Every structure is written in C-alpha cells, then in structure tokens.
Amino acid sequence: MPLDPPPRNDEGEVLPHDHAGIDQADGIIRRVSPQYMVDDPKTQGKRLSSMAFQPSAGDRGGMSVDLQRLIEEAGLDPRQFVVSPPWIGAVRFTAGALRAEGLMVGYNPLLPENPYHGEVWGNFTTRLRKRLAALAEWFVHFRAD
C-alpha cells in the first residue's frame, strides 16, 4: 500500500517526521560501504564502524535508508535493489527497533532515482550510533571479488 506523501516546507523539502504508514515490523535497509569496516580484536575480525550510522549533511538531514516493503510492493528484489553501486552491502533494522532508540522513521522519495528512499531522524550521539551498529543485521554481505 503506497505511503501518504511526507510533510514538506515551503521550499518543498521533506521535514523530519515519523510516518504512521511505516509499520513497526517493516524492514528498514541501510546501505553500507566497505569503507566502514574496521578491525576489532574483540569481534575476531572486521565489523562495521559506528560511522555507518549517521545522518547526511544539512540541518534537516536524516540517515538515508531504503523502505523494504515499498521495494517489494513494486515487485523488486530488495537485495538486488539496494546494492548500487555493486560493491555496497546492506544491513537491516525493523522500524520498531529504530523507534525504540528514540528515532523517527520517515518517508522521503527521491524521484526519479529512488522512490523507496526513507530517512531516520534523531540525535545521533556516539552512543546511539554504537547501539545501531550492535542492532544491525546483515542483509547483503559485501561481494568477495
């Protein structure tokens, strides 16, 4: 079911919001780059840095995500859709898990490139980013080549 349009300001920019149409169980996919991987002896190998979970620049910038249900409702495979460029991986949260951390999960379609684009807004402290790194589940691993 399509989502209601997000709230916008006079310049047409999407305002931070928590979208009622995004259910708690909905998958929220975050693309991650191999640039974010760090060595940590505590995890016996590489893991994602907390830097993988932070907002984009700008006063109203949220953390970019892809809304899994919208991708699936469009008949696309989310695991294929999110790996662009092809060397990117992806992790997944549920909307409920993000909201439990005090974050807002909203809808911000970027037309025409990504109509399934969402954003997560909140106070991205170091502690929160590390919590997100711990909560994230791998959705698409990096390609080995």
Added chain:
Amino acid sequence: MTQATTTIAFMCHMRAETRANVVSHSAFSSRRVSAPPHDYLKPVIDRLDELCSLETGWDGYVAPPVSFSSAYFALSMLASVWPPDAAEPQIVPGSSGDLQVEWHSDTTDIELHVRGPNNVRAWRATEGSIDDGEELHLTTDFKVVAGWLAELSEASVAARSAAA
C-alpha cells in the same frame, strides 16, 4: 637550539628575484618538509588522501568525499595525540565530509569523530564500560586523548609482555 625550519632560506633561494614574494608566503607558509619525526604519519596521510579522493556516492547514497579541511585537521590532531610507538589508527569516512579516527584493542575502544575543524567528539570505552564509555566535545586541546592513547599503548605493551 631546536631544529631549524628551512623554509625562509629555501624560499629566498627560490624567489630571490622578488623578495616580497618570498616573505609574503610566511603566514600560512607553504613549507614543504615533513621533518623525520613525522614519518610515522605517512600511512595515515596516504589513507586521508584516499578518503579525500572518494567519488560522491561512495556510500551507496550521496556522500561526498572527506573534506580537505577535515582531513588536514585530523592530521594535525593526530600529530598532537598519537605517539610513534602506539598502534596505527583506522580512519573511516563519514556521510557528510567528516571522518572518524579509531583504535580498538581487546579492552579499549577510542573513537575521534572529526565533524569538522575544531569540532571533535572524542569517545572512549574500556573493559567494564564498553556500552557507555565517556564522551567529550573537544575543539583544539587534545591532551586528554593523548593520555588515553598513552594508556592504550602501555596496556598493549603489558599484554605483549605477559604473553611472552
């Protein structure tokens, strides 16, 4: 006598025909020499150069490369905190031209999030405080972080001695 800088004599040699050109360089001077004590920073410099050269969208969204000024500030910060005998940090780009400098050991995590020049969130967690840690907002004084790294270094040396 401290080690001399060669800049002014060097520039005078290069620009003898225009004295004013020479001395006008002196503020924010284009000194080109990394003195030998800073050679250990070379891997970090190479990594920062790589991060400043990332293509826009490297993160799968629209992230720009690490900003030049943030990279230079990070380098200056590292020169102020990182002793040559400490482990090399890992450097991770951010989604808005920022970057993070990280050290991870069996017992300690140190992360310095360079949000921009004069704007750093420094975080450290040690064994027993992994989830919470301590966070400081720092501008140009990184003495505390130098202390953190000294402790990290000592712990690593102690661990290696115990294992030997």
Added chain:
Amino acid sequence: MKARREGKWKYDQNIRSQFTTDAYIMHSMSMVQSRPPHLPDYRNPPLNEVVLGVQFAPPRGYQQIRAGEVWNLYKEEFPLVEEMPPIPPMFETFGLSRPGAMFNFGIVSGAMQNRFWFLSREKSELIQFQQDRLLHNWRKVGANNNEYPRFEKMISNFEKELETLEVYFNNLAPQKLVCNQAEVSYINHIPLDKGDGREKASDWFCFANFGTAEPDDMSFVFRRALKDPSGVPTARLICEAATNFNPVGARIFVLTLTVRGAPEDTTVEAALKLLRLGREVIVTEFAAITTDSAQEIWERVR
C-alpha cells in the same frame, strides 16, 4: 609586573604565554581603536612585513572560476593580480609536545584551488585569496621607504575586506564565513653588514650567546602555547629566526613572529579579536627577546 633585567622597560610577562583577562575583555568590546598604551613602540623598527590572515570553511556555491568576481570586490585599490600555488590548510592543535610540521597531500588530486594575489599599484600591499583563505599583507618594497601603515589601520581595512567577502559569498548562497583559524605575523629584517660591529646573534637576541665561536649562520624555531583566561590553550606563538641575504646580497637576520589559533567562535569578529590579541603577544615577545642595545637602535619610545 616584572622588570626586564636592569633595563628601563617594564611590562606584564604574562602576555607572553596567555591572553590576559584585561586584553580579552578590551578586545571583546572592540574598545581598542588606537594602539594599546602598554605595548612597546619604536620609531624605527626592523619591520619588513606584516600579515593578517583568516582561514575559513570553503563557502557553498563558490568555484574557482568565480575568482575574477572576488578580484572585482577589491580591484579599485588592488588592480594587479598574480596567480600562485595553493597553501594547504593549517591548524594549531594541542596535546603532546612535539616540533611543528606541515603536511602536504591532495595536491595531485586537485582538491585545492589556486591562490590569487591582488596587489596595490605600488605592490606594497596585497590581498591573498583562495577558497578557504583571505590574507592581507603589507611589506617594504623598493628602496624600503614605504611607511608601515600601523596595525590599527591594517586591521580596520582587513575587517572591511572580510565583510565584503562575506557579503559576496552570502549572495552565492545564504551563509556567513565560518572562520576556523586566524593568524598574524610580523617579519623583521635585521641587517648584519652595516659595519657597526653588530654582526653577532648576541648583539640582537637576549638568548643567543656563542662566546667567541660565533656560527657562520644559524636558524632556530621556538613555539609556545597561548592560553585563554581560563587556562585552555587556544593559540600558538611561533618564533623563527635565521640568517639570510636580502636581494642586494647583504646578510640579515630574518625574525618572524607568528600567532596562530582557533578563534573562540566561527565569526569574523572572533577572528579579528584573535588577531588583536596575537599582535599584543608578538609585540611583547619581540621586546622580550631582543637586546636593550638593539632596541636603542630601533628607537624604542615606549
């Protein structure tokens, strides 16, 4: 206040290592329109160049192709132009005590834009501009008889130049200059070949005394952190001196005193305040490290 050896001049030694509370308050309120009365002054100082500079975040909407528009802002008084290689960003940070160094990377990747000199007709003053810098230089030229306009006039002009630039950038995209470093430098040329017997370092510098084994040439650097009234290091004094030759081949000491640091906030006003405070440190340090006899030659009057 502590007397300086047995000399007649007395001043507050604290100024050499910190921005004193009085100076901080005075410059916060922009009360100083004339030279602060406590600062040493000379009729004939060996001053060769003065540089005021501010480094800021690259403004949104600016590209190098617009450099001509920036020149137009100052062209009436600075009608000549030269193009120079860029200067990498510089920051003063504090922690471990170690020699300063500069680093260069990104030059090949093209991350930095060229620097432009906008010169006055006589070439005695120039504005240096690149995407993250504005500097204003005064220097001696030609027969060395062009008069130093004095710091108060220089900083007043520099303030107007910064404001003009900020208005220009704001017209490209709504924004203020985000200043992250400010720097003031005084460069002095001390002649050594005048045949008056003052050819040794100890004739000019209090701390230099080689006895009978005067070196053929020398250079040195020292740096000192400067603290704000609450004791936090915020800027650095850098003193460099080296023997050299002027364009006509005469031996000189080039003595450069620089104060560089992060302003207390990102505004132009805060940057100018740091420049004013830095100048006080420099002038006081110059008096502290040079000899009484040198200061007589330079005709110290205060």
